[in-house]
Amino acid sequence: MDTLYDKVKKWLAANSKPRHMAHFERTAYWVGQLKPGADEAMFIAALAHDAERVFRDKATKHAGAYIREPEYLHAHQEGGAKMAGEFLGRSGADEALIERVKMLISKHEEGGTQDQNVIMDADSISFFENNVDHFANDLMKIYGKDKTVEKFKWMYSRMSSARAQEIAKDWYDRALRLVGEK
Ligand SMILES: [Fe+2]
Ligand SMILES: [Fe+2]
Numbered sequence: 001m002d003t004l005y006d007k008v009k010k011w012l013a014a015n016s017k018p019r020h021m022a023h024f025e026r027t028a029y030w031v032g033q034l035k036p037g038a039d040e041a042m043f044i045a046a047l048a049h050d051a052e053r054v055f056r057d058k059a060t061k062h063a064g065a066y067i068r069e070p071e072y073l074h075a076h077q078e079g080g081a082k083m084a085g086e087f088l089g090r091s092g093a094d095e096a097l098i099e100r101v102k103m104l105i106s107k108h109e110e111g112g113t114q115d116q117n118v119i120m121d122a123d124s125i126s127f128f129e130n131n132v133d134h135f136a137n138d139l140m141k142i143y144g145k146d147k148t149v150e151k152f153k154w155m156y157s158r159m160s161s162a163r164a165q166e167i168a169k170d171w172y173d174r175a176l177r178l179v180g181e182k
Pocket of ligand 1: 049050076108
């Protein structure tokens with residue numbers, strides 16, 4: 001029988017490109033590395049942290065998705081928390097788990113509590129591990145080099161732990177080289 005984690009994975013995979021799934025699954029992997037003994041809610045939140053990006057109305061997509069416009073980030077975090085919470089509700093998860101997953105996703109871009117920071121740090125590591133080529137090869141053509149470099153620098157500097165930055169360092173340097181910044 002599928003665990004809740006499996007169900008969330010299938011829900012996302014049915015609506016995502018493989019490279020998005022790689023980012024999501026590796027975010028969950030890095031949560032396990034950063035916090036041994038992390039609970040089910042943390043793994044589910046890591047997997048589903050960008051649910052808003054998967055399910056948002058394409059018409060609302062704008063440059064804010066690329067760079068850290070506070071208004072967009074807020075809608076992205078809260079929207080993802082709500083979508084994941086609704087899916088977990090439909091899947092028979094208990095209320096305490098649903099609330100915890102929503103709380104974790106709701107601050108995955110800006111951090112807050114220790115556990116929210118772990119999700120944010122894991123997201124940053126997985127970003128540098130998996131998403132950088134798409135930014136350098138495709139998105140930079142749309143948004144330009146300055147915004148791309150700014151995005152990379154923000155994704156690196158926002159990490160709350162030195163350990164997470166250490167893990168991501170080589171990928172971060174590679175990212176800057178890829179866009180001609182190093
Ligand atoms: Fe996100
Ligand atoms: Fe992410």
